[in-house]
Amino acid sequence: MEHHFLDQYSDRDxxxxxxxxxxxxxxxxxxxxxxxxxxxxxxSAFGFYGALLIILIAFSKVPPIFVVRxxxxxxxxxxxxxxxxxxxxxxRSLGNYSLGAVDFSVxxxxxxxxxxxxxxxxxxxxxLTVLTSTTRFVDLLKGFETMHLPKLxxxxxxxxxxxxxxxxxxxxxxxxxxxxxxxxxxxxFHLKAIANMVGVFFIRAYERGERVYLAMCSRGFxxxxxxxxxxxxxxxxxxxxxxxxxxxxxxxCFAK
Amino acid sequence: MTNIExxxxxxxxxxxxxxxxxxxxxGIDLDIFEGENVGLVGPNGAGKSTLLLHLNGILRxxxxxxxxxxxxxxxxxPLIRSMVGIVFQDxxxxxxxxxxxxxxxxxxxxxxxxxxxxxxxxxxxxxxxxMSDASDRIAHHMSVGEKRRVSIASVLSMNPRLLILxxxxxxxxPDGRRSLIELLKGMNVxxxxxxxxxxLVNELCQRVIRIDxxxxxxxxxxxx
Numbered sequence: 001m002e003h004h005f006l007d008q009y010s011d012r013d014x015x016x017x018x019x020x021x022x023x024x025x026x027x028x029x030x031x032x033x034x035x036x037x038x039x040x041x042x043x044s045a046f047g048f049y050g051a052l053l054i055i056l057i058a059f060s061k062v063p064p065i066f067v068v069r070x071x072x073x074x075x076x077x078x079x080x081x082x083x084x085x086x087x088x089x090x091x092r093s094l095g096n097y098s099l100g101a102v103d104f105s106v107x108x109x110x111x112x113x114x115x116x117x118x119x120x121x122x123x124x125x126x127x128l129t130v131l132t133s134t135t136r137f138v139d140l141l142k143g144f145e146t147m148h149l150p151k152l153x154x155x156x157x158x159x160x161x162x163x164x165x166x167x168x169x170x171x172x173x174x175x176x177x178x179x180x181x182x183x184x185x186x187x188x189f190h191l192k193a194i195a196n197m198v199g200v201f202f203i204r205a206y207e208r209g210e211r212v213y214l215a216m217c218s219r220g221f222x223x224x225x226x227x228x229x230x231x232x233x234x235x236x237x238x239x240x241x242x243x244x245x246x247x248x249x250x251x252x253c254f255a256k
Numbered sequence: 257m258t259n260i261e262x263x264x265x266x267x268x269x270x271x272x273x274x275x276x277x278x279x280x281x282x283g284i285d286l287d288i289f290e291g292e293n294v295g296l297v298g299p300n301g302a303g304k305s306t307l308l309l310h311l312n313g314i315l316r317x318x319x320x321x322x323x324x325x326x327x328x329x330x331x332x333x334p335l336i337r338s339m340v341g342i343v344f345q346d347x348x349x350x351x352x353x354x355x356x357x358x359x360x361x362x363x364x365x366x367x368x369x370x371x372x373x374x375x376x377x378x379x380x381x382x383x384x385x386x387m388s389d390a391s392d393r394i395a396h397h398m399s400v401g402e403k404r405r406v407s408i409a410s411v412l413s414m415n416p417r418l419l420i421l422x423x424x425x426x427x428x429x430p431d432g433r434r435s436l437i438e439l440l441k442g443m444n445v446x447x448x449x450x451x452x453x454x455x456l457v458n459e460l461c462q463r464v465i466r467i468d469x470x471x472x473x474x475x476x477x478x479x480x
Contacts, residue, residue, distance in 0.1 A: 161354055211346065211349040217337070218314060219411065220337045220367055221366060227358050227361065
């Protein structure tokens with residue numbers, strides 16, 4: 001069974017796909033950094049950041065609709081954090097509303113705060129979506145590794161990537177086995193069955209962990225996972241990173 | 257036509273009980289010589305896997321086991337583990353790295369070999385199992401047969417002198433099984449093949465050991 005939900009489209013070929021993962025990571029994280037460090041009132045700057053992202057998406061040949069849809073996962077968090085800001089934050093009033101017994105007013109500062117959270121979250125999320133859908137997860141990990149991110153963290157991520165599909169497969173076959181034997185029965189009965197499945201799944205995952213550890217020890221594991229660096233930087237990577245970051249600096253300095 | 261040169265495994269009165277007291281191995285005596293192809297058969301729970309795990313020091317019992325003349329403990333372990341390659345039954349346990357290349361490189365890298373040597377060994381191991389084009393592939397995108405081949409490559413890259421395969425044909429379709437048999441036939445290394453696939457054992461082995469309830473019940477030469 002093939003699953004692709006982590007790095008869909010990352011195995012395609014485009015100008016962006018071919019770049020070194022380290023260069024891409026640095027470039028897209030700088031984009032996020034610039035977006036975050038831009039004052040909320042610089043509307044045109046955000047416009048330019050957006051335009052830059054649109055150009056990058058066009059070069060990457062990833063369907064724009066996919067990028068937007070995936071970036072929408074951030075919306076619930078934005079709503080939770082930001083939705084009440086226009087009403088709570090004190091400042092210049094934009095309008096008073098009354099809803100039965102409750103009076104509330106919307107303030108300029110509040111609206112700006114919401115805009116600030118919203119646009120920064122959206123642009124950052126789109127930027128990271130472009131990164132993950134143009135870079136294979138394994139290459140990204142390898143890039144992080146050569147950039148000396150904590151080894152333990154990379155190990156955890158790499159095992160997660162390796163085994164998440166195995167676990168999903170196991171869960172799916174357990175579900176099918178249960179459905180195949182389900183004929184009627186009350187809600188309570190099914191709930192109990194699912195609770196049991198969760199327990200069994202936990203034990204299976206635990207046992208899998210033990211077996212994997214044995215396999216690692218059998219091949220000489222001594223506490224450090226070692227890999228070879230097979231990445232190579234070339235001039236194109238440097239040009240790309242350099243020009244995007246130069247553009248970011250220009251936008252940040254001149255757009256108001 | 258076994259080419260017997262030297263004893264590589266010597267087991268004397270190996271007894272092993274699981275932590276809960278269940279007897280897994282009960283007085284095993286076994287010698288394995290260089291160049292042999294040994295089949296290890298027996299019902300589920302007979303102690304096959306437990307016995308195999310004693311051969312590279314994952315499980316330890318005092319001075320009952322000697323591998324290449326070494327006791328599998330302490331500072332001998334890295335050397336023993338580089339000489340004894342175990343291919344586990346489930347490729348999803350055996351292949352734990354994100355890509356085939358990293359998996360096949362894992363053993364040589366932990367042996368402390370240099371980058372060029374590791375690269376050469378990975379290339380050769382993948383070539384030996386006809387999976388040269390798979391070095392960048394991700395385990396969950398491969399078929400069971402392909403995963404099995406990469407699993408074998410992941411220990412071949414360590415140049416083992418004893419290759420142990422636990423249920424090598426499990427979950428393989430007939431074609432995959434056939435090509436696995438051909439692959440193993442062409443490998444000139446001492447092998448221990450555990451499992452229930454008697455046909456495969458018959459085709460590859462000159463000696464069959466049957467164990468049941470932790471004891472060796474027969475040890476016979478076949479195809480002689």
